[in-house]
Amino acid sequence: MTITYQFACTHCGQINIYQALQNGEEACCVRCSSVLYRQRKYMFDASLALIFTGLILFVMTNAFPLIALKAQGVTQELTIWKATAAFWEQDYYWLSVLLALNLIIFPLFELLGLLWVLLTIRLAWQPPWAIKIFRWLSEVKPWGMLEVFMLGLLVAVVKLGDIAVLVVGSAFWAFIFLVLSMAALGAHLDRFTVWRALTACPSA
Numbered sequence: 001m002t003i004t005y006q007f008a009c010t011h012c013g014q015i016n017i018y019q020a021l022q023n024g025e026e027a028c029c030v031r032c033s034s035v036l037y038r039q040r041k042y043m044f045d046a047s048l049a050l051i052f053t054g055l056i057l058f059v060m061t062n063a064f065p066l067i068a069l070k071a072q073g074v075t076q077e078l079t080i081w082k083a084t085a086a087f088w089e090q091d092y093y094w095l096s097v098l099l100a101l102n103l104i105i106f107p108l109f110e111l112l113g114l115l116w117v118l119l120t121i122r123l124a125w126q127p128p129w130a131i132k133i134f135r136w137l138s139e140v141k142p143w144g145m146l147e148v149f150m151l152g153l154l155v156a157v158v159k160l161g162d163i164a165v166l167v168v169g170s171a172f173w174a175f176i177f178l179v180l181s182m183a184a185l186g187a188h189l190d191r192f193t194v195w196r197a198l199t200a201c202p203s204a
Ligand SMILES: [Zn+2]
Pocket: 009, 010, 011, 012, 013, 014, 029, 030, 031, 032, 033, 034
């Protein structure tokens, strides 16, 4: 059965008809010329590599100290979990919850969710769960603020350097590369191609 896809341009609302592309080509809206979807070579395999990289960096970010402060002979190490717990203990409950959501739960859900979606496509699994997860990921995405936290962390490192000896931990670099790898993943993975591939999976 041949399926004809029609979809609205997210920029101008023009209805476009899907056409198959060759590797390296991109389809543009007939009205506003914005890019609708791309056909990238090895897109799914490269995205899977970025997801595994992201998962390793995520574990490192959570397992090791972000920074350590040395003042008056005392060294204090700060991990993401310690920072979250410290805010909670000082009655900043919302801040603590926001920190946990943005630094632990959202990134992990995005990485594991996309892993499930891409494995479903590559291994031709039944797609109902992958479809649900990919839709949830689209809904959760605007609430993820990993990049904002990265900027806050950089500012804090510069400011804290004035009042104490500051040692940047391995989790700090892991976190920077985690943000970069997730940004690369978001830029590389074409959502329309994923939806089309999920539709082509064997139905339940
Ligand atoms: Zn358009």
